[in-house]
Amino acid sequence: xxxxxxxxxxxxxxxxxxxxxxxxxxxxxxxxxxxxxxxxxxxxxxxxxxxxxxxxxxxxxxxxxxxxxxxxxxxxxxxxxxxxxxxxxxxxxxxxxxxxxxxxxxxxxxxxxxxxxxxxxxxxxxxxxxxxxxxxxxxxxxxxxxxxxxxxxxxxxxxxxxxxxxxxxxxxxxxxxxxxxxxxxxxxxxxxxxxxxxxxxxxxxxxxxxxxxxxxxxxxxxxxxxxxxxxxxxxxxxxxxxxxxxxxxxxxxxxxxxxxxxxxxxxxxxxxxxxxxxxxxxxxxxxxxxxxxxxxxxxxxxxxxxxxxxxxxxxxxxxxxxxxxxxxxxxxxxxxxxxxxxxxxxxxxxxxxxxxxxxxxxxxxxxxxxxxxxxxxxxxxxxxxxxxxxx
Amino acid sequence: xxxxxxxxxxxxxxxxxxxxxxxxxxxxxxxxxxxxxxxxxxxxxxxxxxxxxxxxxxxxxxxxxxxxxxxxxxxxxxxxxxxxxxxxxxxxxxxxxxxxxxxxxxxxxxxxxxxxxxxxxxxxxxxxxxxxxxxxxxxxxxxxxxxxxxxxxxxxxxxxxxxxxxxxxxxxxxxxxxxxxxxxxxxxxxxxxxxxxxxxxxxxxxxxxxxxxxxxxxxxxxxxxxxxxxxxxxxxxxxxxxxxxxxxxxxxxxxxxxxxxxxxxxxxxxxxxxxxxxxxxxxxxxxxxxxxxxxxxxxxxxxxxxxxxxxxxxxxxxxxxxxxxxxxxxxxxxxxxxxxxxxxxxxxxxxxxxxxxxxxxxxxxxxxxxxxxxxxxxxxxxxxxxxxxxxxxxx
Ligand SMILES: Cc1ncc(COP(=O)(O)O)c(C=O)c1O
Ligand SMILES: Cc1ncc(COP(=O)(O)O)c(C=O)c1O
Numbered sequence: 001x002x003x004x005x006x007x008x009x010x011x012x013x014x015x016x017x018x019x020x021x022x023x024x025x026x027x028x029x030x031x032x033x034x035x036x037x038x039x040x041x042x043x044x045x046x047x048x049x050x051x052x053x054x055x056x057x058x059x060x061x062x063x064x065x066x067x068x069x070x071x072x073x074x075x076x077x078x079x080x081x082x083x084x085x086x087x088x089x090x091x092x093x094x095x096x097x098x099x100x101x102x103x104x105x106x107x108x109x110x111x112x113x114x115x116x117x118x119x120x121x122x123x124x125x126x127x128x129x130x131x132x133x134x135x136x137x138x139x140x141x142x143x144x145x146x147x148x149x150x151x152x153x154x155x156x157x158x159x160x161x162x163x164x165x166x167x168x169x170x171x172x173x174x175x176x177x178x179x180x181x182x183x184x185x186x187x188x189x190x191x192x193x194x195x196x197x198x199x200x201x202x203x204x205x206x207x208x209x210x211x212x213x214x215x216x217x218x219x220x221x222x223x224x225x226x227x228x229x230x231x232x233x234x235x236x237x238x239x240x241x242x243x244x245x246x247x248x249x250x251x252x253x254x255x256x257x258x259x260x261x262x263x264x265x266x267x268x269x270x271x272x273x274x275x276x277x278x279x280x281x282x283x284x285x286x287x288x289x290x291x292x293x294x295x296x297x298x299x300x301x302x303x304x305x306x307x308x309x310x311x312x313x314x315x316x317x318x319x320x321x322x323x324x325x326x327x328x329x330x331x332x333x334x335x336x337x338x339x340x341x342x343x344x345x346x347x348x349x350x351x352x353x354x355x356x357x358x359x360x361x362x363x364x365x366x367x368x369x370x371x372x373x374x375x376x377x378x379x380x381x382x383x384x385x386x387x388x389x390x391x
Numbered sequence: 392x393x394x395x396x397x398x399x400x401x402x403x404x405x406x407x408x409x410x411x412x413x414x415x416x417x418x419x420x421x422x423x424x425x426x427x428x429x430x431x432x433x434x435x436x437x438x439x440x441x442x443x444x445x446x447x448x449x450x451x452x453x454x455x456x457x458x459x460x461x462x463x464x465x466x467x468x469x470x471x472x473x474x475x476x477x478x479x480x481x482x483x484x485x486x487x488x489x490x491x492x493x494x495x496x497x498x499x500x501x502x503x504x505x506x507x508x509x510x511x512x513x514x515x516x517x518x519x520x521x522x523x524x525x526x527x528x529x530x531x532x533x534x535x536x537x538x539x540x541x542x543x544x545x546x547x548x549x550x551x552x553x554x555x556x557x558x559x560x561x562x563x564x565x566x567x568x569x570x571x572x573x574x575x576x577x578x579x580x581x582x583x584x585x586x587x588x589x590x591x592x593x594x595x596x597x598x599x600x601x602x603x604x605x606x607x608x609x610x611x612x613x614x615x616x617x618x619x620x621x622x623x624x625x626x627x628x629x630x631x632x633x634x635x636x637x638x639x640x641x642x643x644x645x646x647x648x649x650x651x652x653x654x655x656x657x658x659x660x661x662x663x664x665x666x667x668x669x670x671x672x673x674x675x676x677x678x679x680x681x682x683x684x685x686x687x688x689x690x691x692x693x694x695x696x697x698x699x700x701x702x703x704x705x706x707x708x709x710x711x712x713x714x715x716x717x718x719x720x721x722x723x724x725x726x727x728x729x730x731x732x733x734x735x736x737x738x739x740x741x742x743x744x745x746x747x748x749x750x751x752x753x754x755x756x757x758x759x760x761x762x763x764x765x766x767x768x769x770x771x772x773x774x775x776x777x778x779x780x781x782x783x784x785x786x
Contacts, residue, residue: 005499008500053664054447101658245663246663247663260398268524270489
């Protein structure tokens with residue numbers, strides 16, 4: 001449609017939107033489709049969080065406009081959580097801003113630092129919003145391949161220095177969607193050095209920082225000395241507290257970047273419903289038992305999936321974090337043809353790796369955010385449809 | 392870290408200074424009468440709060456479809472049909488985080504770098520910032536109090552250029568409270584169709600309308616203009632739900648689809664629980680709305696009467712919203728309490744310091760001969776505030 005502004009025309013169709021369409025189509029044909037496609041926790045928001053929200057809905061002040069930066073009580077809860085969880089000190093007044101889910105900040109940070117023609121360093125495969133925000137601001141994307149041989153960490157030394165000099169933002173995401181990779185000791189230090197050298201804002205997406213197993217504790221980027229001088233970190237209550245629908249997140253870190261993001265977004269929205277901010281506070285300040293419990297659920301499903309997929313022929317190292325598995329496509333298929341094959345023959349939805357970038361080719365992602373019973377059924381279908389796979 | 396030129400182009404909010412000073416005085420123990428507010432001073436009705444609590448216990452806590460749940464979009468279609476005579480399908484509706492967010496999405500989707508957007512002044516300042524953010528140029532047209540601050544067809548014709556893309560129309564208006572008549576809207580629609588430009592119709596104050604006036608949506612006056620209109624509305628002002636952050640846009644399918652695409656990249660769905668609340672607001676009993684409008688009507692009557700008695704203040708009779716927008720230029724050049732007043736900004740500062748009354752200077756809306764006084768505050772506050780204003784200005 002010619003009436004639509006180029007920046008929006010240039011956006012790729014949002015990946016999950018396309019998958020949703022495919023699901024709808026099969027469903028309308030009467031197939032009971034099981035989706036391993038979308039990373040939306042299936043469990044309800046914990047009781048104590050809902051109870052707090054229900055209480056706050058009745059409080060008069062909450063019916064009025066929130067501040068777009070977030071209530072100080074909310075920003076303080078985020079800051080306290082950083083202190084408890086990572087030993088990282090941030091100033092709630094100047095180094096924290098509320099977001100309509102972390103997605104909002106990821107999408108809008110490019111408005112703040114990227115002029116048309118500037119470069120943004122975007123991991124590939126990666127969460128599509130890094131590229132989306134860049135495109136909206138008219139920036140150029142320079143892909144950082146995340147390869148299995150590098151444990152899905154970008155090789156900063158491979159970035160040509162003239163590209164690095166033009167770069168304004170570096171996006172990173174560990175624990176990683178879609179690969180489920182985690183960072184390694186020393187990597188974030190390299191990132192800080194790199195960002196300093198080239199004057200780049202590091203935007204670390206920590207959406208999955210609380211989804212981990214067997215004692216593994218994913219680090220915050222802000223734990224690294226000097227990180228606050230070069231970067232910010234995005235997070236939200238979506239994944240740890242099963243609160244995706246509530247839309248509440250934060251950006252934390254570099255004062256300058258936080259201030260600009262807050263000012264910019266005050267022209268886009270008027271902040272998060274305060275009852276929702278209070279619900280998030282209840283999540284952050286309350287017992288973290290619900291987080292361990294839900295991680296236990298994901299771990300059990302992970303093991304279920306690893307066992308079943310192992311029988312079919314996949315050889316997978318157990319993941320340490322996220323509720324995703326990133327798997328190779330069997331011989332004879334591309335990412336897309338394999339995903340289509342599974343929807344068609346098994347009524348099972350997986351996400352083709354190419355949805356996360358060109359380097360996702362040859363892979364697909366499954367998400368463990370469905371009930372154990374449904375997951376069992378999906379795995380059974382995969383087995384009967386695929387038999388034994390080779391690569 | 393160098394900022395983008397866009398970020399550098401964002402103006403600091405002109406109301407912020409007054410706001411900050413008012414807060415400072417309040418925290419120092421002064422009793423400030425706040426005529427600056429842009430939201431109803433009523434509670435969200437019970438039935439709406441109840442619907443939200445129920446949605447939560449039903450587990451409506453996950454991602455919803457990006458443009459909002461189907462049931463809400465259906466309810467919006469019903470509302471648009473019933474109230475505005477507009478026929479839309481749910482596929483042409485996009486629910487966002489407040490009307491402000493709907494306006495942002497619409498402007499991002501329709502406006503290219505270098506385009507021009509016509510903005511009648513006085514305007515809600517967010518329009519201008521959102522236009523600049525899209526890399527476009529706001530072309531501001533000053534309207535005249537003699538015309539009730541309404542833009543005329545010939546104003547548009549004069550402002551047109553090959554780059555003109557969009558007109559922003561706001562009726563009832565913030566800050567002036569003006570309400571366009573059907574005839575006026577029809578005349579505007581004609582020139583817009585001839586010129587082939589789009590209109591972004593901000594109808595957020597639709598329900599707050601007095602003296603038997605009727606709200607007309609420009610999209611309703613002809614099929615041709617409907618094809619070039621994005622209607623923006625929401626539940627904030629009508630249902631005292633500003634905090635809940637639900638607004639919506641109705642647009643031709645292609646535009647609605649692009650807005651949904653943009654929103655899927657930038658925020659996902661608006662808060663699921665607030666969507667359930669908005670659904671109840673639209674479909675549930677409308678009694679609390681009439682009660683609120685009756686209260687606003689009474690306050691408006693009173694405030695107009697009182698202002699009429701203050702010499703030098705000229706105030707029209709706004710048909711809608713909850714603002715009056717008096718011309719205070721008669722005070723320019725006068726010395727009041729040792730300062731010479733030269734602008735609405737000066738007068739607002741004076742009223743804050745001397746009367747402890749906060750009003751918004753017209754500069755915030757693109758015309759500093761005026762100040763905006765909101766009557767979204769209690770009758771007692773209005774009475775007290777006007778006493779204080781009268782004392783300072785007549786004193
Ligand atoms: C890597 C990553 N970052 C950010 C988000 C955004 O989550 P939210 O906006 O709900 O905080 C997601 C959600 O799927 C994600 O996978
Ligand atoms: C003219 C106008 N449009 C839109 C809005 C935004 O409303 P919402 O609360 O739905 O974002 C306002 C709020 O002040 C307004 O005055």
